[in-house]
Amino acid sequence: MIRWSQTLLNTLREAPQDAEIVSHMLMIRAGMMRKLGGGLYTYLPLGMRALRKIEAIVREEMERAGAQETLFPILQPAELWKQTGRWETMGPGMFRVQDRKEAWYVLAPTAEEAFTALAKSEISSYRQLPRTIFQMQDKFRDEIRPRFGLIRGKEFIMKDAYSFDADDAGADKSYRAMYDAYVRIFARVGLAAKPVEADTGDIGGNFSHEFMVFAASGEDGILDCPACGYAANQERAERAPAPVPYQTEAGAAETVATPGQHTCEEVACFLGRPIDQIVKSLVLLVGGKPVMALVPGDRELSETKLRRLFGGAKVEEAAPETVAQVAGPVGSIGPVGVSIPVYADRSLQGAADVVVGANREGAHLLHVCLARDAKVAAYEDLATVRAGDLCPKCGKPLEIRRGTEVGQCFKLGTKYSAAMGASFLDEQGASKPLVMGCYGIGVSRTLQAIVEQSNDENGIIWPAAVAPCQVALLILDPDVPEVVAKAEALGAALEARGIDVFVDDRAERPGVKFKDADLIGLPIRVVAGAKGLAKGGFEIRRRTERDSAIVAPEQAAQAISDLLATTQK
RNA sequence: CGGAGCGUAGCGCAGCCUGGUAGCGCAUCUGCUUUGGGAGCAGAGUGUCGGGGGUUCAAAUCCCCCCGCUCCGACCA
Numbered sequence: 307m308i309r310w311s312q313t314l315l316n317t318l319r320e321a322p323q324d325a326e327i328v329s330h331m332l333m334i335r336a337g338m339m340r341k342l343g344g345g346l347y348t349y350l351p352l353g354m355r356a357l358r359k360i361e362a363i364v365r366e367e368m369e370r371a372g373a374q375e376t377l378f379p380i381l382q383p384a385e386l387w388k389q390t391g392r393w394e395t396m397g398p399g400m401f402r403v404q405d406r407k408e409a410w411y412v413l414a415p416t417a418e419e420a421f422t423a424l425a426k427s428e429i430s431s432y433r434q435l436p437r438t439i440f441q442m443q444d445k446f447r448d449e450i451r452p453r454f455g456l457i458r459g460k461e462f463i464m465k466d467a468y469s470f471d472a473d474d475a476g477a478d479k480s481y482r483a484m485y486d487a488y489v490r491i492f493a494r495v496g497l498a499a500k501p502v503e504a505d506t507g508d509i510g511g512n513f514s515h516e517f518m519v520f521a522a523s524g525e526d527g528i529l530d531c532p533a534c535g536y537a538a539n540q541e542r543a544e545r546a547p548a549p550v551p552y553q554t555e556a557g558a559a560e561t562v563a564t565p566g567q568h569t570c571e572e573v574a575c576f577l578g579r580p581i582d583q584i585v586k587s588l589v590l591l592v593g594g595k596p597v598m599a600l601v602p603g604d605r606e607l608s609e610t611k612l613r614r615l616f617g618g619a620k621v622e623e624a625a626p627e628t629v630a631q632v633a634g635p636v637g638s639i640g641p642v643g644v645s646i647p648v649y650a651d652r653s654l655q656g657a658a659d660v661v662v663g664a665n666r667e668g669a670h671l672l673h674v675c676l677a678r679d680a681k682v683a684a685y686e687d688l689a690t691v692r693a694g695d696l697c698p699k700c701g702k703p704l705e706i707r708r709g710t711e712v713g714q715c716f717k718l719g720t721k722y723s724a725a726m727g728a729s730f731l732d733e734q735g736a737s738k739p740l741v742m743g744c745y746g747i748g749v750s751r752t753l754q755a756i757v758e759q760s761n762d763e764n765g766i767i768w769p770a771a772v773a774p775c776q777v778a779l780l781i782l783d784p785d786v787p788e789v790v791a792k793a794e795a796l797g798a799a800l801e802a803r804g805i806d807v808f809v810d811d812r813a814e815r816p817g818v819k820f821k822d823a824d825l826i827g828l829p830i831r832v833v834a835g836a837k838g839l840a841k842g843g844f845e846i847r848r849r850t851e852r853d854s855a856i857v858a859p860e861q862a863a864q865a866i867s868d869l870l871a872t873t874q875k
Numbered sequence: 876c877g878g879a880g881c882g883u884a885g886c887g888c889a890g891c892c893u894g895g896u897a898g899c900g901c902a903u904c905u906g907c908u909u910u911g912g913g914a915g916c917a918g919a920g921u922g923u924c925g926g927g928g929g930u931u932c933a934a935a936u937c938c939c940c941c942c943g944c945u946c947c948g949a950c951c952a
Binding site: 453818 | 876881885886887888900901902909910911912913914943944945946949950951952
C-alpha cells in the first residue's frame with residue numbers, strides 16, 4: 307500500500323510552460339516525472355512504478371520469445387565504433403567523452419557493435435545458433451532538438467535485442483519471433499501500435515518494420531491502407547503505378563520567359579498550366595557527387611528513397627552555388643543539357659509534354675519530351691507518397707496519419723558481423739559471417755505514448771497492466787477513525803489479493819482528492835467517506851465511468867477484483 | 876546549423892518601452908471558519924531579476940559578450 311502522505315508526489319494545477327503535447331503535460335502535472343534539463347527527465351515514484359510494469363512485460367515477452375537478458379556498459383570504447391564506420395557516420399548524433407588519458411569513448415546510442423563483439427568472442431560454431439540476446443539499458447543520443455518530454459530525449463530507456471543466425475532463413479525466423487513478441491508487448495501494455503514498413507536509417511540492413519502509435523502529435527507520417535492493412539512510413543511508402551499524363555508530344559521544346567517565377571506553383575500559375583505538368587528538378591549531393599532528381603511539380607522528393615537507390619549513401623541538398631555550377635540558378639533549373647546524372651520518378655516515364663527550367667534565370671522550356679530532350683539515367687520510385695495515392699498492394703486509396711515510433715525491427719544481414727569479423731564455422735567447416743537482426747523498443751517513450759493515447763480532459767487513464775497502482779483509495783475523512791479503519795482493512799484485503807493500492811490519506815478537502823485522482827488516472831477509484839459508508843459502503847467506479855456503485859465493506863475487495871478483471875487492458 | 880522568442884520566488888507570469896521602494900496568481904507555513912468535484916478570511920516566509928562586463932549618482936530596466944531553455948525550419952530511432 308502506498309500512502310500519499312508518505313510519497314514524494316506533487317500534482318500541479320497549471321501546465322508547465324514547455325509542455326507541447328498532452329502526454330508531456332499530464333506526466334508533469336500528475337507528478338510522474340520532472341525535467342532536469344533539456345531532453346532529460348527524472349522519473350518520480352509513481353512514474354517509476356508504471357515504467358517498471360512496462361519493463362516487466364517487455365522482459366517476460368522477450369524471454370518467452372527465447373531471448374536472454376544481458377547488460378552491456380553504456381560507456382563504450384571509440385575503437386568499437388570505428389570498426390563499423392559509425393564513429394563517422396553517426397558522428398555528432400553520439401555523445402563522446404574522453405578519459406584522463408584522453409582516450410575517446412561513446413555513450414552508447416544503440417549497441418550493435420558491442421553485441422556483435424560479444425558474439426564474435428563467444429559464438430564460433432553453427433551448433434551455438436541461433437541466439438537472441440537483449441538488454442534494457444539507458445541510451446544516449448545528442449538529439450538536434452529534444453522535445454515532447456520522453457518522446458524525444460537525450461537520454462532514454464531502450465530495450466535492445468540482437469539475433470544471430472547461421473543463414474537468412476534462420477534470421478527470418480528470429481525476426482518473426484521478435485516481431486510477434488512486439489505485437490504481444492504493445493497489446494499487453496494497452497497500446498494500439500501498428501507495424502509499418504520502414505526505412506533502415508543509420509542502423510542499416512535491408513528490411514525493417516516500425517511499430518507506430520497513431521497520434522496527432524506524431525513526428526512521422528504513415529501511409530495506411532484501410533482496405534488491406536498495408537502501412538508504411540512516408541519516407542519509404544510506395545504507390546501503385548498511375549497512368550502517366552502528358553504522353554503526347556506537342557512539338558519541339560520551346561523557351562518561354564518566366565520572369566521572377568521560381569517555385570513550381572508560381573510557374574504553373576504564370577503559364578496557366580496544371581501543376582503536375584511542371585517537372586520539379588532538384589540537385590542533391592549523393593555521397594558528395596551532384597545528381598539531379600526529377601519529380602512531378604506537385605510532389606516532394608523522398609531523400610530516403612534516393613538514398614536507398616544509392617545503397618545508403620549520404621544524401622544532402624546541394625548548395626545554391628553548386629546548383630548554379632552544374633545546372634543553373636536555383637528555381638530555374640531543368641534536366642535538358644546538364645551533364646550530371648539525372649534520375650526521374652517513375653511517374654515521369656513517358657512524359658512527352660512537360661515544363662522544365664531552362665537553366666537560365668527567368669526562363670522555362672515548354673513541350674519538353676524527357677526521352678527526346680534529356681538524358682535520364684533511370685526512372686525510379688523517388689517521389690513521396692501522399693494521401694489519396696493508390697495502395698501498392700491492393701490499389702485502393704491510401705490515407706495518411708501521424709504516428710510515433712515505439713519500436714523497430716531490423717534485418718541487418720551481415721553488415722556488422724562482416725565489418726567486425728564475427729563469423730562461425732558451418733557444418734562443412736566453412737567460416738561464415740553471422741546473420742543478424744536487431745530489435746528496439748523505446749521503453750520510456752512507450753510510457754509516455756500510453757498516456758498520449760489514453761487520457762481525457764481530467765487527466766491520465768492508465769491501462770490496468772501498467773498503471774502505477776490498480777486502485778486509488780480516497781479516504782475523504784481521515785480524522786474519522788471508523789472511516790480510516792474500514793479503509794485500512796479494505797487496503798489490506800486488496801493487497802492480500804495482489805492488487806496495488808494507492809491511498810490518498812492527506813488532510814485535503816474531498817474536491818481536491820477527486821481532482822487529483824482523475825489526474826493521476828488509476829483504473830479503479832474507491833471512495834471511503836463517512837457519507838458513503840452511511841449509505842451502505844464504499845463507492846467504487848472505474849476511472850472511465852461517471853457513476854459509482856456502493857458496495858458493502860465486506861464485499862468490496864471481491865467487487866474491486868471483479869471490476870479489475872473486466873476493465874479493458 | 877539557419878530563423879524567432881524567452882530567462883524575474885518552488886510553478887505560471889507582470890514589471891523593462893520611458894532607469895530610482897521587486898510585484899501578482901498558484902503552491903508553502905501559522906491561525907480561525909469551512910469540508911462529497913481544485914474553499915474563505917487574516918497573517919507569514921520566500922529572490923545571486925540566467926552569468927559577466929559596460930554606461931550612469933543610480934540598472935530587472937539601456938549597451939556589449941556569454942550561457943541556458945523553448946518554438947519554427949533543416950536533420951533525425
